[in-house]
Amino acid sequence: MILAMQDYIPRRxxxxxxDKPDGSLLLLFGGVLLLxxxxxxVGAILKQTARSESAQRVIANLNSRTRAWWKxxxxxxxxxxxxxxxxxxxxxxxSFLALREYxxxxxxxxxxxxxxxxxxxxxxxxxxxxxxxNWYGFFxxxxxxxxxxxxxxxxxxxxxxxxxxxxxxxxxxxxxxCAYCLSHAPALLILKIPxxxxxxxxxxxxxxxxxxxxDVLQYVWGKLLGRHKIAPNVSPNKTWEGFGGGVTTATLxxxxxxxxxxxxxxxxxxxxxxxxILGFLGGxxxxxxxxxxxxxxxxxxxxxxxxxxxxxDSLCFAxxxxxxxxxxxxxR
Amino acid sequence: xSDKIHPLARIIAAVARGLxxxxxxxxxxxxxxxxxxxxxxxxxxxxxxxxxxALPKKLRARTRPVAAxxxxxxxFRSFLAQRxxxxxxxxxxxxxxxAHEEHKHEEQAHGTGFAVIEQLAEAMGERxxxxxxxxGTRGTGETLAEFKSGLYHLxxxxxxxxxxxxxxxxxxxxxxxxxFLPAPLVSTLTFGAPIxxxxxxxxxxxxxxxxAAVLSLRRKENE
Numbered sequence: 176m177i178l179a180m181q182d183y184i185p186r187r188x189x190x191x192x193x194d195k196p197d198g199s200l201l202l203l204f205g206g207v208l209l210l211x212x213x214x215x216x217v218g219a220i221l222k223q224t225a226r227s228e229s230a231q232r233v234i235a236n237l238n239s240r241t242r243a244w245w246k247x248x249x250x251x252x253x254x255x256x257x258x259x260x261x262x263x264x265x266x267x268x269x270s271f272l273a274l275r276e277y278x279x280x281x282x283x284x285x286x287x288x289x290x291x292x293x294x295x296x297x298x299x300x301x302x303x304x305x306x307x308x309n310w311y312g313f314f315x316x317x318x319x320x321x322x323x324x325x326x327x328x329x330x331x332x333x334x335x336x337x338x339x340x341x342x343x344x345x346x347x348x349x350x351x352x353c354a355y356c357l358s359h360a361p362a363l364l365i366l367k368i369p370x371x372x373x374x375x376x377x378x379x380x381x382x383x384x385x386x387x388x389x390d391v392l393q394y395v396w397g398k399l400l401g402r403h404k405i406a407p408n409v410s411p412n413k414t415w416e417g418f419g420g421g422v423t424t425a426t427l428x429x430x431x432x433x434x435x436x437x438x439x440x441x442x443x444x445x446x447x448x449x450x451x452i453l454g455f456l457g458g459x460x461x462x463x464x465x466x467x468x469x470x471x472x473x474x475x476x477x478x479x480x481x482x483x484x485x486x487x488d489s490l491c492f493a494x495x496x497x498x499x500x501x502x503x504x505x506x507r
Numbered sequence: 508x509s510d511k512i513h514p515l516a517r518i519i520a521a522v523a524r525g526l527x528x529x530x531x532x533x534x535x536x537x538x539x540x541x542x543x544x545x546x547x548x549x550x551x552x553x554x555x556x557x558x559x560x561a562l563p564k565k566l567r568a569r570t571r572p573v574a575a576x577x578x579x580x581x582x583f584r585s586f587l588a589q590r591x592x593x594x595x596x597x598x599x600x601x602x603x604x605x606a607h608e609e610h611k612h613e614e615q616a617h618g619t620g621f622a623v624i625e626q627l628a629e630a631m632g633e634r635x636x637x638x639x640x641x642x643g644t645r646g647t648g649e650t651l652a653e654f655k656s657g658l659y660h661l662x663x664x665x666x667x668x669x670x671x672x673x674x675x676x677x678x679x680x681x682x683x684x685x686x687f688l689p690a691p692l693v694s695t696l697t698f699g700a701p702i703x704x705x706x707x708x709x710x711x712x713x714x715x716x717x718x719a720a721v722l723s724l725r726r727k728e729n730e
Contacts, residue, residue: 271691275528279693285647285683291690474693475530 196256199435200377203384204252211248214241233398239479247477247486251383255376259364260307262379266361267303273484273491274299274353276473280464281345286335290326294346298322299354306358309365318355323347353484356491359498366498366506371437378501381429381436382450386493389425389451390458396420410462418455425451437505449500450493457492461485512568513591520560520567523553527681528693531561534724535672535700538563542636542668545570545698546658548721549640550648550679553689558638558673559592561696570636573627575599575644595630597623597657599643624660631665641717648679651722654714662704662713672699672717674724697724 218238225231254261278291298318305314327343360382364375371378397417405413429447433440461484465473474482547558555572562570572588576596579588588594631637639661641654662670677694702720704713 275691275693278690279677283680288680288683288686288690289688291692292688295691296688 197374197377199374200255200380203377203380203432203435207248207252207384211241211245214244236479243478243480251380255380258376259361262361262364262376263303263307266357267300269483269487270299270303270354270357271295272476273357273473273482273487274349276482276484277349277353277464278346280468280470280473281349283342283346284335284337286333287330287342287346289333290329290346293325293329294322294350294354298325298350302354302358303361306362306365311362311365314358314362318350322350326350352491356495357487358494360490360494362498363501366502368437368501368506371505377435378437381432382494382497383490385425385429385432385447385450386454386490388428389421389447389454390489392424393417393421393455396424406459409459409466413455413459413462422448422451422455437501446497446500450497453493453496454489457489460492461488512564515587515591519591520556523556524560526689526691527553527557527678528691529557529561530693530695532695532697534697536669536698538566540566540569542631542634542665543671543701544637544639544658544661544665544668545671545673546639546641546717546721547673547675548648548651549642549645550675551645551682551684553678553682554640554645554675555592555638557675557678557694558696566636569634570638571595571630572638573597573640595627595637597626620660624657624664627657627661628664631668636668641714645684646679647684651718654718656710656714658717659704659710659713666704669701670703670717671701672720672724673697674699674721676726695726697726699724 218234218241221234222231222238225234250265254265274295278294283291302314302317305317326347327339330339330343330346360379363379363382366375366378368375368378393413394417396419397412397414400416400420401412401414403415404411405415405418426444426447429450430440430444432447433443436443436446438446461473465471472481473484476482477486480486545558547554555574559567559570559572572592572594574588574594574596576598579585579594579596588596627637639658641658642652643655643657644652646652658670674697675694676696677692680690680692681694682689699720702717708716
């Protein structure tokens with residue numbers, strides 16, 4: 176007598192299936208994979224041909240950046256495949272680590288200690304929990320309204336008035352950038368977009384891809400053609416040539432990727448233009464903060480890139496604006 | 508004494524590492540399996556655990572903290588200090604008394620102070636290293652207090668071991684004195700070059716030099 180496996184396993188187990196990953200998601204992953212392979216090969220060739228010491232240093236930095244990109248892409252791809260919970264955990268962790276880098280640089284005082292505990296362990300996780308339970312209304316106001324009144328109140332209760340306004344403002348700013356703004360990227364997953372159901376993770380990948388490619392392209396164009404500095408006092412590496420080349424090519428890339436989005440080709444180009452320009456501004460603002468604090472990078476955790484916040488500064492600015500553009504014009 | 512590390516010690520060390528996000532820099536020496544006294548600034552309960560967990564696994568089993576008897580003697584604290592981390596509990600301020608006695612009756616140096624130095628030297632034995640906080644108590648992190656004289660006497664008693672200065676940065680912000688909930692910022696731990704008591708060096712000269720060695724490991728702004 177032959178019994179099929181199913182006879183022994185209760186139906187509820189056999190019926191469980193992974194959500195099949197969206198076809199366009201896999202296609203985009205394939206594109207990223209191809210890009211990484213090409214970058215690695217080009218890097219290996221350049222390493223052989225580089226003559227001068229300064230060129231070698233640039234190439235070494237380029238190659239360590241590529242290695243880091245492999246790891247970051249793998250982690251991001253994995254969490255996207257796991258689904259909403261995977262992405263939420265990843266971004267919550269990114270918020271936590273970015274906030275940690277930021278607060279480490281900002282001079283806080285002993286009286287801020289309990290407030291800081293709240294920002295790290297209560298407010299930031301709560302922000303992501305609200306996405307998990309689809310509570311958009313509370314998600315949108317938790318940090319701008321509730322944390323905004325809570326933080327100065329908690330500091331005042333602690334009783335230290337020295338640099339009071341400065342301390343409260345700096346903690347609130349960090350929470351806005353690292354937790355509130357960044358959380359709008361995975362919040363794309365709870366938008367209801369007609370004719371795009373079940374594909375929101377593709378939209379999240381689109382945002383991250385265009386944003387990060389814009390960073391890379393601005394860097395590459397800047398290295399190749401960069402002459403005229405945009406804001407030499409803030410960031411000596413940002414040039415008009417890099418900015419123009421990066422914005423143009425990243426916008427073209429976004430237009431080309433419209434098949435993966437709910438947008439038409441022109442809409443997708445517009446969205447990408449918004450993402451790239453905001454990403455640029457994000458990098459500029461965070462550079463200004465670093466310059467003011469007298470450091471080059473927020474951290475050292477990502478090989479060749481600096482800290483977490485150095486990598487995601489552009490995303491922190493692009494995510495909330497992109498989210499609301501999509502929500503206003505495309506979501507139900 | 509075995510090379511086994513208490514399982515709770517591993518867990519506490521892992522949590523402390525995570526909370527403190529510590530970046531370890533071996534600036535003036537490398538981790539080596541030899542007897543050493545690590546001496547560092549003291550601002551937080553996390554100091555010892557972070558320093559200890561920054562050592563390679565093999566060295567951890569052979570490195571013991573020096574802790575104040577009055578604080579770590581009773582109840583759960585005693586369990587943590589003695590069973591989990593194999594701390595050497597000493598009487599605070601004893602070394603100062605030893606110095607006092609040294610001046611007054613050099614011929615009969617049997618007071619508690621010398622007993623403590625003797626106790627530490629013995630606890631080190633042939634292979635153990637110590638973690639030592641020569642300020643004697645936790646500070647606020649803004650300044651480094653004067654060093655107590657125990658370090659000097661121990662160094663004289665055990666000239667065979669290396670004295671390694673270390674600087675722990677930001678732990679006062681992560682878990683300051685009097686708080687039990689942490690703010691998980693990034694901290695830095697820097698190990699400096701070994702120092703020793705020079706020929707004919709006076710106690711206060713050596714202690715000042717040791718203190719300067721710890722201070723010099725502070726990260727420069729703009730680095």
